[in-house]
Amino acid sequence: MKKYILLALFVTLAVTNNVNAQTRGIKVGYIDMEYILEKVPDYAEAKNQLEQKAEKWKQEIETKKNDIAKLKEALKTEKVLLTKELIAEREEEIAFQENELLEYTQKKFGPNGELIVQKAVLVKPIQDQVFNVVQDIAEAKKYDYIFDKSSDLTMLFAAKKHDISDRVVSALTRSEKRKEMTAKQLKLEEERERKQDMIDDNPALSDRQKQVEERKAARLKMIEDKKLLAEEKKAEAEANRKQLLEEKNNKKSGTVSDKPNTDNKDADTKTDAVADKKAEVEAQKKKSLEERQKLIDDRKKAAEEKRLKILADREAAKKAKEDAKNNKP
Template sequence: MRKQFLFLFLALFVWNTNHAQTKSTRVGYIDMEYILENVPEYTEAKTQLELKAQKWKQEIDTKQNEINTLKEALKAEKALLTRELIEERETEIKFLETEMLEYQQKRFGANGDLIIQKAGLAKPVQDQVFTAVQDIAEAKKYDFVFDKSSSFTMLFAAKRFDISDQVLRVINRAEKRQELTKKQLAAEEAKESKEDAIDANPILAERQKALDAKKVARDKIIADRLLLQEQKKKEYEERRLQLQADREAKKSGTVSATTQKTTTDGAKEAVTKTVDPAIEEAKIANAEAKAKQAEDRANALEERKKVIEERKQALEEKRKKTLEDREAIKKAKEEQLKEKTNNN
């Protein structure tokens, strides 16, 4: 009985070992940095934090410049100061340096505001990533999921084992669901099921990539065709306007002259110019009239400036004369008063 039990135990052990060896192990990995950089909320908050850090750095630079100024001033005036004043200034400089270093450590130290706020910034997204990784691993039977950006050394990782995009889709789905109606939610769920099927089947994934590449090529061909059509339409419109101008020129009796100009490659290009003598004379007369008006306006401004300057000069001379007369009257009164005093 004991031998039969031992035989059954050994047989079961061997079967379990063989089953474990024949079972394939599924391994996947994520890139946390890639995921964080593609979450809009995280990137916006990170930008705000970087601006705040830049402001802190400017404050530290300002403090450092003040300390350098005090040091230079002390160095220049040291020979003229007493020992007590020198010690007082050195104490002040040392106090400011200590204060600046403490502020720098508070903002950028190992336990500073920048590190703490950056960690607090990433934690909500990291929690979402961990939840999404667990859901994907349970649904698709992954045995191990690693983080490529962590301290864990990964010498090589094939792209087909990267599930970062799947994690991003799960995070974005959760945010989209809160804003969708029932009809939109049903359409989104159908799209999600299709994406999950593609992720689960490498052959479908490759086929989808090929379809996406063909779609991009097709869109480019369509865009090129539309651009060519626009160019042809523009050329046709220019040709139509030129023909219309030629007809108008013939009706009004103007002369249409075609000149030839030689291009750099030896080809000749026809250039049509329409010349109307009456119109040209009118343009010249109009230009001369404008030039004369501008000249008259400039002369009038010069005359006005001269008149203003002459008025200013006359007023200045009048003011000086008035002051001189007042001064003379004042002196005369003082002399009369002085004579009366002497006579008395």
């Protein structure tokens, strides 16, 4: 019933603001409270401790169930040997323990049990912080409505571009970091936040930024591969130099051994290992370049589809506006 009331409220608000929407589009966003809570370190740690407690309670309940099952089985086996008074006494004991188990289960996992209460206590401070951050974002970015995806309000569809959960998580994280920053660090952080907000508000700019970062990562990977290959070549040359120097010293001292020369075999083995490593590096390099190219192509395709969709939406909005203007009395 509550979800229908909220849905009706949303429709009413949308209709009420229809006049304003003709001159300025309604800006709507949403958050996923469960997602945000999972990203907050303090909540994750406390939740882990609470889950450990719950697991311990479950084990105690399971142990108690097994004890009751054993009592029932013993009574079933010995029933023919017991008097009516002893049978009644045993049954009364089993019933008493079953009631105790039921009360304990309700106490720990019931609607008003310790698990629910402690979870509410754990979530409340973080929910308050999220509420304050959402208020700040709504005022700064001129949002008309911001909903909670994980609440009772049923959202049949929500475009990812309207999800500001990551922005809320970033704001919470920044507020913790700022407590330990100097004035200079705060200034740099504010500038970085400003740039990040510009990227978040402009999807096309965000895509370009991601492409730049991907190309940068690919270049760094290529440099690392070249560095690794150079180190391998250097190690190979050093091994060959030592071998030649050792052979030269043996010839000078006349202590050449009659045993089969295994140094050449070792050198060949090392050379083969280096060659295999080189081939592996080349294969990894080729694979990395192919993956990077595929990612770039996918990004270009997605950006083009997005551009076409934006143009189509604009054309549809323009047409709708013209129709509304023509149909106006």
